[in-house]
Amino acid sequence: MYDYLIQGATIVDGLGGQPYTGDIAIKAGKIAELGQVSGDAKEIIDADGAYATPGWVDVHTHYDGQVSWDDTIDPSFSHGVTSIVMGNCGVGFAPCRPGHEKQMIELMEGVEDIPGTALYEGIEWGNWETFGEFIDYLGTKEYTLDVGTQVPHSAVRYYVMGERSLKHEDATSDDLSAMANIVAEGMRAGAVGFSTSRTAGHRSVLGDAIPGTYAEKEELVAIASAMGKGVFQAVPAGVVGDIVVEKWTTEQEVELFTEVARASGRPCTFTLAQNGNRPDQWRNCLDLVEQANAQGVSITPQIATRPIGFVTSLKSYHMFQRRETYLKLSQLPFDQMLVELRKPEIKAAILTDKDVPPDQPGVMANLYAGLGMMAPAMFPINLPINYEPEPGGNIAALAAAAGQ
Template identity: 45%
Template sequence: MLDLKITGGTVVDGTGAERFRADIGVKDGRIVEVRRRSGDDDGLSADAAEHIDATGRFVTPGFVDVHTHYDGQVSWDDTLEPSSLHGVTTVVSGNCGVGFAPVRPGREQWLIELMEGVEDIPGSALAEGITWQWESFPEYLDAIEKRSLAVDYGTQVAHGAVRGYAMGERGARNEEATDDDIAAMARIVTEAIEAGALGFSTSRTEAHRAIDGEPVPGTYAAEAELFGLGRAMAAGGQAVFEVSPQGTAGESPAEATMRELDWMTKLSAEIERPVSFTMIQTGGAPDLWRRQLERAGAALDQGIALYAQFAARPFGMLFGFTGYHAFTHRPTYRKLKAELEHADLMARLADPAVRAAILSETDLPPQPVPMFDGLYALIQYSVDKIFPIGDPPDYEPTPDMTVAAIAARRGEDPLATMYDLMLDSGGTAMLMLPFFNYAEGNHDAIYEMMTHPAAVSGLSDGGAHCGLICDASYPTFLLTHWARDRHRGPKFSLEYVVRKQTLDTATLFGLSDRGVIAQGRKADLNVIDMDALRLDVPRMAYDLPAGGRRLIQGASGYDATVVSGIVTRRHGADTGTRPGRLIRGVR
């Protein structure tokens, strides 16, 4: 008697091999049989407690998202949305050098403000939602292990938290670490890896700052500190050293990036563990990513595990009247926003007299705190780079679709056009400002990133940047845009796109029990109607603790998502089952 059988589906098994028709049998959370079908073959005959008829559907492994920020959310939210809305069955958190363990009693708020500043997660939501049942990193893992989740959760130990714990205020303020400091941090890192952390993460990116403007602890760490912690990580077991790279002030992007890759290559060679760095195309150096991939590829050829994490679509921000936008500092808008609920506010904003007043006013000055208070000005001066996202969302717009271009055709001021576009759909319409991965107005750079053996799909930032992005939908976008819908350039086979977010991402973190549909593997699966698969329009929800906001983007076309042999979502709806568990790294 099987627990579950999925019959008649077309299997895309995660290896990149050609699709085939097969039935899948599941018992005790594992795939026990994959029976290929041909002709009039009746298929798998064993009885099962649950049966999914996948005729006309594709069956894939569950997706493995290696770059999320659910470090706090996992302590109160058992669904881990929005990632679980998109066929994701495994998430890896603790990226970019920020996390919530270890933590000294009384320093919880400092870690909250660090995460809030770097990842734009409402501090009030973190303060109300996190349960703080730990001090050490092993205690954090123990607390999470008690939870039943909709997806499997693994995490890394973060440099910022480690530095703050070991060095106190000196670590928080990025003072240089002494030999004794490095030794103290190394003990914490080794202990974390031995307890089950999947890796160690650090941020060298100066834009990553706490809510008070201070850079993430470790931003300017010397090589002695980085190598000391890398060796400590390797001493604890199999793990990944994750880096958000950038050089020091005064260097060109090329100088900084290539210097960073030098030490990363040396570190990976010495500790014989993967080093993974985040990589995006920037307008100031639009071809630098090619040099990064060339260096990573040369390292791989020498047996050195150096991998770039790339984003599968333009990397930037979404905005509208439900979040950040160009008119947040206009006096009339401020007054109405403070007085009215959303529906009433939208009605007033649509009033021609109110519209005219807001468009004619001078902005109030920005405040130094909180972070992102000056985004309104950036938006106002970027009308030639901003696009309506549309329905269905279009993440590969052409230059004639910018707000500036639309305004020119209408013969009106671009800010007036922007105002009216945001009023669409009852004031919930979103506009997109791509900062990165769109330097030339197309996806050609991303296409090349996806083809490179040293590039791994990542940077979804699931759970983070709540008011600005919703890139946890990458898995669905990869399937719809890159394997089905793209018409402005070449695309990929479904087999290739599935492998990029199953076997490849699972392999990076040594998760060898998943990512492939094969006998003996973990039964994490998706049953997908590719004809019906569609990304929803991003929307603002206010469902975090303390009423915190976040952008949510759903999808349709997932008939079922299965975690450890149990259906967790059916036709987009949460089933209420919670088979997901903490993942501890291989030791």
């Protein structure tokens, strides 16, 4: 008698072969039989029309706040993810001195689109100060999936250097040893790595690059060398394209990571994406990665299978959201606002209006300024969703065809 029998699933076993329809029998937490299974089970699950795959491991998440209030860890769990790694991009909530919660929230809120109010109210502040205490806190929880975390550079730099970290001052030798000790302690407590962000595109809600963005090689080597185990994760400068002014190119960054990995012996992994302004950047980076690996240095790019995307609509961020006329109408109930927006004189007013910038230069609402530029890469979403639209179906082309 099996514990579970999953019947008639489309099985994608992760070995690279074609999907096939079959059954999966589970006993004592392990797959006991696969394919055409006979025999009974305590629970039979009809999986006709569903996929059965190995659990997904998502190594780049930002659940650092959500782990306080959500044991399910959705939407990852509902999409078949069974292990997540958080503490990416140099941001997280430990270590954190009592009274510094606000600063940690300001850093996360600008990097990730997570409202500050949710982080103030949802996080169980006060249960930790050090990274080890944070891991102990996670240990008191039960989640639907496995949770791993990295020690975030911004939090460590702010913990050690305070205001000086916000001004991007170079670390003194005392700062370096303090940061290295904190990271080493975090690793011993169970962290799976250390993370840092080097793109000026990652800004706090106050509008400035987050602590650690401009850290010198010496600092990265000192920290990486103290880790003893785990991965060194980084988001390089230049990876978000030319929307921000960067200090280094992504190619220079890959060379830097190679030096950090060589000096410390830690494997390094970094985000690599297509840069529309420099179409060959990713090829250059992959060449550098290949050379480094051929020399025995472990560098692994993390490549998303689709570009960074935003869903824009009247219910989220959009390119007219800071126009004076729109701001007045946005106070109305949604249906009433739509009636107003359909009026030709209102449309004309919005098109000629000036933008009123948000109060804080680093909040996500500032996206409005870049969205107009993105029109040639923007596509309408209709149901059922077409995930591979024709290039000519973009918003700019549709508008041009309609004479708009």
